[in-house]
Amino acid sequence: MPRIAYVNGRFVPHRDAAVHIEDRGYQFADGVYEVVPVFYSQLIDEDAHLDRLERSLSELRIAMPKSRQVLKMISAEVMRRNQLTYGFLYMQVTRGVAPRDHKFPKAAKPALVMTVRQTKPHTSEQLEKGIKVITTPDIRWQRRDIKSISLLPNCLAKQEAVEAGAAEAWLVEGDGTVSEGSATNAWIVTADGKLVTRKADHLILSGITRLSLIEAAKAAGMEFEERPFTVEEAYAAREAFLTSSTNLVMPIVQIDDTPVGNGHPGMLTMRLRQLYIDYVTADPATRKNQEEAA
Structure with missing residues (x-):
């Protein structure tokens, strides 16, 4: 089964997932991420991870890309499309795409990416x-x-x-x-x-x-x-x-x-x-x- 990623509003094959070359995450590491473990198709401590995501974004003065409820819906859909049972969900938010300049852009829209990876429990x-x-x-x-x-x-x-x-x-x-x-x-x-x-x-x-x-x-x-x-x-x-x-x-x-x-x-x-x-x-x-x- 092919892996599916979520990139800025679209579900795409993982091999085709891409962001713009002027995304500030790519050029400045101007963004944050979360890794949420998954046991038996359930996200573990999802709210705690979203709390930390929101705090990290706030410290960098980046807006939440979606409401918490929408983020949960997207997470569930990414897991469903990938039939994820055990592993983790990766989500990344950057300040978005803007002409390369160190200062914060005024009109950039936060970029959101989600992927998953199936792993095996430790033996x-x-x-x-x-x-x-x-x-x-x-x-x-x-x-x-x-x-x-x-x-x-x-x-x-x-x-x-x-x-x-x-x-x-x-x-x-x-x-x-x-x-x-x-x-x-x-x-x-x-x-x-x-x-x-x-x-x-x-x-x-x-x-x-x-x-x-x-x-x-x-x-x-x-x-x-x-x-x-x-x-x-x-x-x-x-x-x-x-x-x-x-x-x-x-x-x-x-x-x-x-x-x-x-x-x-x-x-x-x-x-x-x-x-x-x-x-x-x-x-x-x-x-x-x-x-x-x-």
Whole structure:
């Protein structure tokens, strides 16, 4: 079955999808994006992703291209046309097409693109094996809270990880603390079993999976702390893992050349993964009760 994309009001074959060469996303990375996971043909945390999309656009002074209800209708139609059951929906909004000039154009119309990708759930073997991450200096700009399509530093970090035989790169500030991964949020479990991840401010992207996992962990009564942690603290951690819309909760078994814990996925990490899946697939009333109980 051919893939179908949505581009500025039209559903087109994915291979034919295109934007104008003077789209400001192409020329200036002047736009934002969202990646929404899909389980069993259902968008996960759709409203939270749309909240973040709206916030990112507001920070860049780009108007929402459609109302929230219309965006949901388009998303559902793109999924239907592609028969998407498990994977993710990608949506991108740019400032639109205008003659090349650094200042904001006065009359450009925001451009909207949506695509989907079918993926397979992680296998038990993958989860039992875990992944390796490396650390590398964080060279990005200071507004990482905006989900910008300007991702060149992230791509450089990811490539460095791949060339080192790792799955992800953790980005490190000048003070030695970990900010986040090139495309993920970073977590550790301390020796006394406390969950630690950096507080969401302008130095990291507030991941939607991260937010849902925090709520799931609170509902389960787990100890949790939002604060920076150093690379050395990560080396000494009992467990480590990352979160993202495409990885969910993924155990980390090695950081640079240092095994994490006993070098195998941690029991708490695997419990958190299941808690997250149970939390996001629960009906809204059940989730509300879990949050109130916490």
